[in-house]
Amino acid sequence: xxxDIEQTDRELIVSYYNKEGKVSFKKxxxxxxxxxxxxxxxxxxxxxxxxNWDGRAIKRSISKSFNKFSLxxxxxxxxxADKDEIYEFNMPRTYFVDIETEIVDGFPKPxxxxxRILSFSIITPERKAIVLxxxxxSPAQIKKIEEDTNAHFKDYNQDWEFSxxxxxxxxxxxxxxxxxxxxxxxxxxxxxFINYDWQYIVNRCKRLQIDLKEVAITGALDxxxxxxxxxxxxxxxxxxxxxxxSVAVKESNSLDFVSGAVLDVKKIKFSGxxxxxxxxxxxxxxxxxxxxxxxxxxxxxxxxxxEVLLTLATITKMPLYKAASPVAVTESLFAxxxxxxxxxxxxxxxxxxxKETKYEGAFVKQPIVGYYSGVxxxxxxxxxxxxxxxxxxxxxxxxxxxxxxxxxERRKDESTIVCENGAVYKKEDSxxxxxxxxxxxQRKDYKKTSYMYYEKLHELKKKFKxxx
Numbered sequence: 001x002x003x004d005i006e007q008t009d010r011e012l013i014v015s016y017y018n019k020e021g022k023v024s025f026k027k028x029x030x031x032x033x034x035x036x037x038x039x040x041x042x043x044x045x046x047x048x049x050x051x052n053w054d055g056r057a058i059k060r061s062i063s064k065s066f067n068k069f070s071l072x073x074x075x076x077x078x079x080x081a082d083k084d085e086i087y088e089f090n091m092p093r094t095y096f097v098d099i100e101t102e103i104v105d106g107f108p109k110p111x112x113x114x115x116r117i118l119s120f121s122i123i124t125p126e127r128k129a130i131v132l133x134x135x136x137x138s139p140a141q142i143k144k145i146e147e148d149t150n151a152h153f154k155d156y157n158q159d160w161e162f163s164x165x166x167x168x169x170x171x172x173x174x175x176x177x178x179x180x181x182x183x184x185x186x187x188x189x190x191x192x193f194i195n196y197d198w199q200y201i202v203n204r205c206k207r208l209q210i211d212l213k214e215v216a217i218t219g220a221l222d223x224x225x226x227x228x229x230x231x232x233x234x235x236x237x238x239x240x241x242x243x244x245x246s247v248a249v250k251e252s253n254s255l256d257f258v259s260g261a262v263l264d265v266k267k268i269k270f271s272g273x274x275x276x277x278x279x280x281x282x283x284x285x286x287x288x289x290x291x292x293x294x295x296x297x298x299x300x301x302x303x304x305x306x307e308v309l310l311t312l313a314t315i316t317k318m319p320l321y322k323a324a325s326p327v328a329v330t331e332s333l334f335a336x337x338x339x340x341x342x343x344x345x346x347x348x349x350x351x352x353x354x355k356e357t358k359y360e361g362a363f364v365k366q367p368i369v370g371y372y373s374g375v376x377x378x379x380x381x382x383x384x385x386x387x388x389x390x391x392x393x394x395x396x397x398x399x400x401x402x403x404x405x406x407x408x409e410r411r412k413d414e415s416t417i418v419c420e421n422g423a424v425y426k427k428e429d430s431x432x433x434x435x436x437x438x439x440x441x442q443r444k445d446y447k448k449t450s451y452m453y454y455e456k457l458h459e460l461k462k463k464f465k466x467x468x
Contacts, residue, residue, distance in 0.1 A: 001090050001310060002319050004230045005075070006220055007033075007065045012074070013218060015230035016086045021093040023186050023217075023230055026082060028074075034060040035070045036346035053338050053396060053431075058346040068328075069345045072335050075317070089314040092187035092232055094306070096123035098293040099197045100285070103275040110196050113203035116170045118278060119286060120177050121293040129162045129290045132173050133282075137164050141283040149290055153265065156298055162290065171208050174201070178215045187232035189306065191255045191296050194225060194235035202226045222321075232320065234306060236296050242324070243308040259295040262302055267292060333435050385436045391417050394430030398423070 003023060006013040011029050018024040039046040039059040046057040066074060078086070101108045102115035120132040129149060146162035153160075167173035178201075182188070190197050202225070205212055213219050216228035227233050237253055247261050256267045268288040270277050278285045300306060313323035322328040335345050380386070387393070402410055402422045411418050417425045 001088065001092075001314050002086055002317065003232060004321070005071065005319055006218060006229050007071075012066075013230075014075075014086060017090040017092045017186060018085075019088075019090055021091055021186055023092075023232075024085075025230070026086065028078075033063045033065050033070075035063045035067045036344045037061040038346050038348040050342050050344055052346045053334075053343050056346075058344055067347060068331070069335050069347075072332055073339070073344070076336070076339070083317075087314060087317050089311065091307070091310065093125050093185075094187040094189060094300070095125070095185045096236075096293045096297045096300070097121065097188055097190045097193070097197065098289060098296070099200065100274070100278075100289050101200060102278075103273065108200070110199035110203060113200050113207060117174060117200070117204055118170075119289050120173070120181075121286075121289040122181060123293045123297045127157070127160050127297075129160055129294065131162070131164050131286050131290060132177060133164060133166055133286060134168075134170065134173065135282045136166060137283060137286070145283065145287045145290060148287055149294065152268075152291055153294065153298065155265075156263075160294070164286065170204075171210075174204060174208065175210055178205070178210065178212070182215055182228075182231070183217070185231065187234065187306075189234045189236045189239075189296070189300075190293065192235065192237045192253075194233070194238065198225065198227070198233060234309070236300065236306065239305040239309060240299070240303065243305045244303050246303060255292060255295060259299060262299050263295065265295065265298070267295065330432075334431065337431055337435055382440065385440065389433050389436050389440075391419055392425045392427065392430045392433055393419075393423075394425070394432035397426040397428070397430035397433075399426060400424050 001017045003015040003017060004013075006015075007030075011027050014026045014028070015023050016026075036050075036052075036058050037060075038052060039057040041057050043057065043059060045059045047059055050058060052058045075083075075086075098121045099117050100119045100121075102118050104115045108115045116134075118134055122130040122132075124130070129146075142162060142164050145164075146160060149160045149162060150158040152158075165176075167176065202212065212221055212226055212228065217230045220229045221227065222229060225233075237255075237258075240258060241250070241253055247258070251257060260266050268284070268291050270281075270284060270288065272280075274285070274288075277288065309324055310320070312318075312329070313320045316323055316329050316332055318328060318332055331345075338345065399416060402418070402424060404420075404422050407418055407420070407422060410416070410424065415427060417427055419425070
């Protein structure tokens with residue numbers, strides 16, 4: 001399963017998860033980076049065998065790096081053996097991490113990270129709970145936390161082993177976590193992990209002058225969130241929110257609510273504030289920290305929300321961090337479908353000239369607050385894809401925009417489809433309609449297969465109960 005692609009001056013570094021769930025690498029030397037660009041019809045360098053998606057002439061142009069489409073074409077040009085290895089579905093060894101921070105003047109903000117990190121709780125795939133902390137704990141206290149953790153999860157596999165490591169100060173604890181633990185994590189996750197825990201760690205490193213680049217395998221960090229490249233870091237709360245359908249009414253995304261709804265197990269309760277607990281009962285504070293990270297471990301075991309994203313990355317042959325983007329996935333589907341007809345997606349502008357532009361994705365009517373009777377809710381299956389298929393919406397089928405006052409007259413021409421906003425599309429099946437129809441057909445087949453296996457499982461469970 002493809003994890004990351006890093007472009008350097010002279011090579012491409014590709015990371016992926018191997019059969020053992022660990023990160024492996026392949027490196028490809030690049031003599032020169034070339035991207036497809038729009039050419040004039042009389043350009044002597046134009047390619048005679050390929051055209052742009054809209055029929056225009058194209059040519060190769062030397063660049064400092066591949067753009068997203070040329071990178072995709074390069075990956076598709078690899079040997080079958082390499083592609084089979086890179087894109088094979090392999091679950092990464094996943095570690096669940098949770099930090100607790102010092103509370104001095106209100107709850108600490110991750111973007112500021114003014115107060116110390118007081119502890120790290122690390123859950124391994126083998127159900128070992130490892131905590132790094134700043135205070136002393138006796139062997140008896142350590143043993144009790146292990147016993148209490150197993151008791152708290154008595155209805156689940158609960159053969160937990162607990163170990164504790166004390167550090168003289170926060171700097172040494174954080175440095176050890178980053179240099180000794182993090183490089184061993186093929187995948188790290190936690191609840192609200194990206195927006196809080198990881199952001200807090202990153203900003204705390206800045207305050208303590210710890211260079212995260214020293215932790216990165218290739219010395220490179222992701223520009224967006226300072227994640228060391230080729231290390232998997234995901235937020236399980238985001239995965240749950242986006243992919244889980246088991247909780248019918250998601251009243252809250254808090255860990256306490258979700259663990260209660262999914263596992264029927266809650267967080268540890270205590271009186272007073274969390275900082276007060278740290279001062280007065282450090283052992284229970286650490287127990288609280290451990291249980292929080294264990295809850296995420298069990299939620300993953302039951303819901304397997306991470307598996308949805310990993311499967312999506314495998315199917316689309318996209319790097320893990322791009323597979324969650326519908327735009328990136330759609331672009332890759334376009335590019336690969338066009339390549340079948342000897343067409344490419346070329347550019348006619350430089351990367352520097354692209355400006356960030358936001359578009360409204362949909363209109364959401366705000367409700368009028370009050371009490372109503374006879375309220376109904378409708379959920380349309382695959383609404384957006386169905387609309388795109390119905391009106392043949394696609395870049396290659398777009399004709400023009402007309403004033404809404406001309407819609408009625410234009411609809412007399414039956415060779416086109418005219419939408420309510422004045423967008424005009426060709427009637428011939430567009431590229432996007434073909435892709436969506438194919439995906440929709442596959443989805444129905446997969447659903448049918450999943451129901452078949454569900455029925456077989458139900459029959460086996462009934463048979464097993466009768467034979468007991």
